[in-house]
Amino acid sequence: VSGGEAPPAPWCVVVIGAGLIGASIGRALTEAGHRVHLVDALPSHARVAESLGAGSTEPPPPDQVRLVVVAVPPRALAAVIEDALDRYPGATVTDVGSVKAGVLEALWRHPEVSRYVGSHPMAGSQHSGPVTARADLFVDRTWVVAPHRRSSPSALATVSALAEACGARVVVMDVAEHDAAVARVSHLPHLMSVLMAGHLTGVPAGDLLLAGQGLRDVTRIAGSDPDLWEQIVSSNSAAVLAELRQIRARLDSMIEAVDGSANGGSASGDSAGEVSAALRRELDRGVQGTHAIPGKHGAAPVTYAEVVVAIPDAPGALGRLFADVGEAGVNVEDVSIEHDRNRQVGYLSLAVTPDAEPGLTAWMRDRGWDVQA
Amino acid sequence: VSGGEAPPAPWCVVVIGAGLIGASIGRALTEAGHRVHLVDALPSHARVAESLGAGSTEPPPPDQVRLVVVAVPPRALAAVIEDALDRYPGATVTDVGSVKAGVLEALWRHPEVSRYVGSHPMAGSQHSGPVTARADLFVDRTWVVAPHRRSSPSALATVSALAEACGARVVVMDVAEHDAAVARVSHLPHLMSVLMAGHLTGVPAGDLLLAGQGLRDVTRIAGSDPDLWEQIVSSNSAAVLAELRQIRARLDSMIEAVDGSANGGSASGDSAGEVSAALRRELDRGVQGTHAIPGKHGAAPVTYAEVVVAIPDAPGALGRLFADVGEAGVNVEDVSIEHDRNRQVGYLSLAVTPDAEPGLTAWMRDRGWDVQA
Numbered sequence: 001v002s003g004g005e006a007p008p009a010p011w012c013v014v015v016i017g018a019g020l021i022g023a024s025i026g027r028a029l030t031e032a033g034h035r036v037h038l039v040d041a042l043p044s045h046a047r048v049a050e051s052l053g054a055g056s057t058e059p060p061p062p063d064q065v066r067l068v069v070v071a072v073p074p075r076a077l078a079a080v081i082e083d084a085l086d087r088y089p090g091a092t093v094t095d096v097g098s099v100k101a102g103v104l105e106a107l108w109r110h111p112e113v114s115r116y117v118g119s120h121p122m123a124g125s126q127h128s129g130p131v132t133a134r135a136d137l138f139v140d141r142t143w144v145v146a147p148h149r150r151s152s153p154s155a156l157a158t159v160s161a162l163a164e165a166c167g168a169r170v171v172v173m174d175v176a177e178h179d180a181a182v183a184r185v186s187h188l189p190h191l192m193s194v195l196m197a198g199h200l201t202g203v204p205a206g207d208l209l210l211a212g213q214g215l216r217d218v219t220r221i222a223g224s225d226p227d228l229w230e231q232i233v234s235s236n237s238a239a240v241l242a243e244l245r246q247i248r249a250r251l252d253s254m255i256e257a258v259d260g261s262a263n264g265g266s267a268s269g270d271s272a273g274e275v276s277a278a279l280r281r282e283l284d285r286g287v288q289g290t291h292a293i294p295g296k297h298g299a300a301p302v303t304y305a306e307v308v309v310a311i312p313d314a315p316g317a318l319g320r321l322f323a324d325v326g327e328a329g330v331n332v333e334d335v336s337i338e339h340d341r342n343r344q345v346g347y348l349s350l351a352v353t354p355d356a357e358p359g360l361t362a363w364m365r366d367r368g369w370d371v372q373a
Numbered sequence: 374v375s376g377g378e379a380p381p382a383p384w385c386v387v388v389i390g391a392g393l394i395g396a397s398i399g400r401a402l403t404e405a406g407h408r409v410h411l412v413d414a415l416p417s418h419a420r421v422a423e424s425l426g427a428g429s430t431e432p433p434p435p436d437q438v439r440l441v442v443v444a445v446p447p448r449a450l451a452a453v454i455e456d457a458l459d460r461y462p463g464a465t466v467t468d469v470g471s472v473k474a475g476v477l478e479a480l481w482r483h484p485e486v487s488r489y490v491g492s493h494p495m496a497g498s499q500h501s502g503p504v505t506a507r508a509d510l511f512v513d514r515t516w517v518v519a520p521h522r523r524s525s526p527s528a529l530a531t532v533s534a535l536a537e538a539c540g541a542r543v544v545v546m547d548v549a550e551h552d553a554a555v556a557r558v559s560h561l562p563h564l565m566s567v568l569m570a571g572h573l574t575g576v577p578a579g580d581l582l583l584a585g586q587g588l589r590d591v592t593r594i595a596g597s598d599p600d601l602w603e604q605i606v607s608s609n610s611a612a613v614l615a616e617l618r619q620i621r622a623r624l625d626s627m628i629e630a631v632d633g634s635a636n637g638g639s640a641s642g643d644s645a646g647e648v649s650a651a652l653r654r655e656l657d658r659g660v661q662g663t664h665a666i667p668g669k670h671g672a673a674p675v676t677y678a679e680v681v682v683a684i685p686d687a688p689g690a691l692g693r694l695f696a697d698v699g700e701a702g703v704n705v706e707d708v709s710i711e712h713d714r715n716r717q718v719g720y721l722s723l724a725v726t727p728d729a730e731p732g733l734t735a736w737m738r739d740r741g742w743d744v745q746a
Binding site: 042043044045047048050051120122123129130131132142144171173178180181182184185186188189190191192193194195196197198199200201202203204205206207208209210211212214215216217218219220221222223224226227229230233234237240241243244245246247248250251252254255258259261276279280282283284285286287288289290291292293294311318319322335336337345346347348 | 415416417418420421423424493495496502503504505515517544546551553554555557558559561562563564565566567568569570571572573574575576577578579580581582583584585587588589590591592593594595596597599600602603606607610613614616617618619620621623624625627628631632634649652653655656657658659660661662663664665666667684691692695708709710719720721
């Protein structure tokens, strides 16, 4: 499915569940030249997905099916996968569920479990309808493929090829490793958001007039479908519990740190400086954690180059400086002011992509500005 | 400062601290016709703010100053306000700090405390520089004005007029009430974000490849300046502690609910159904909490009208339906599919502003679609 070679023969693919994920997979595979057949318990979902170019609602000849993608809610997964293994005897079967161990356990005694390899694309939510389906939903996203002891190499290859055909970046992970990872980076953050949002139900309405963007960001995902999340958390409860217990220990430390920062010293006799330092360590750790998250869409964070210009000692000149930066035609990602305390001089620091830095430096020097080397 | 009357005489205003907040206030007041003088410990900050139209860096004649706005970091507030009360004998003095009680306590014995009324605009962060300052930063935002037992009515009126001149909506609140409110809707959410982000420092790097938008949203504010937040949380620690302890109790309930949802029943003998119901209640409470937050910029949430169209039983027709909706020239806020399980019929539900609903309904009927009454 990669470029440069003759195009591979089109596959006959069945997508079961024409929600956002299923319909988007249908659109991506159809665009890649494969034949997609759509099945949904709600015929109107399948028809809308069909009208959006996600495939056909006609049933396929069962023995021509190469791949079945099961994109139904978590509680229905095991039964639908089992049925697909029985119904399409030559097909690899995968699913797109958020938790992998329970489903595999339920399928473990199926004689054809070697044809099942679970997967998990990190995009969208399983519960929305097909109307917002997009062929590029998975482009540059991580798509976990989770083989197991009994899965066949060809099933693993087929599911990996599916993810690549959708433009995703394949990450192969063990089932237990996957479930622990999503507990940490998806299920725990969801429950933290729920905890904060739930707390607001006991807050006076007048207080909420003071809500800013920060509160909205922290609580946004708590508004997601509680039925879906009940299924997700229940099916990964052991891994989620381990994370929640670590958070509780950390919350206790934070309570102690805030308690100590009050009015210069805690009951245990620490000095105000020491306990404020404990709060500061918690806050610093939070900043560090935000840096640990890879950039948008999982790409490595971009490191910008800095062009630093001395701020002239006259208002009119500074206006011209901004104008000259604007006319340089360079996309400035960030602007900040730096200081030299000893010399009472200020510098304007312009963050640009590394390739734009030499051009902007030359442009500004040409116009007479003092650009730092 | 409200419309319809002759414009009031311009005020002479001093803004101390030319960061994002101070420089934005300077720009808004300058645009409203007032004379603004800028002071900053870092002269380059004041000069940049001046070049952006936030006022002049020339010192004003002290006895002409009508209002002083102190927009410096929390730990410097009390000393700078005290100095302003001494230096400008006829001026009302306000500040824009996030916590109000500690500053007032420090000023309580000042003979001129009647001229001080604290305030708190709900926008931006005090620690960023002036380069992103905007005259409209406060438009339609909440701006808390917090009078006290000794403040004069004219000082309260002057500070309220400041907020209105900046386009904000004034909310008058008692000092203690304000501090409790920001503990709930700002400081607690910040610490929850810090807790989650800090936890990521102990997560394997490979797991973070699975991070989605949800994790980024929950942890975004944890990346804010830890020095500023140490000052904010320390100065409001009693109120913050009360909230953290409530969250601690709620986290225990959540841990119990998740524990119970595992493998059909908890150690205490509850049935799987009961304990899963406990998890569901936590999730439902979270959804409810997100609905408690007023809409963007503090406005009441918009209620949309629904235009519901029967989905025709043919793929080509559905394509035409989408095209006709697109050509109606109406801004569709949301699209979803509804079902009639008994009749196997689907409906496309289009959410639009109430004023657009009659027009869209007529337009679709004109084109032959079956629109529900």
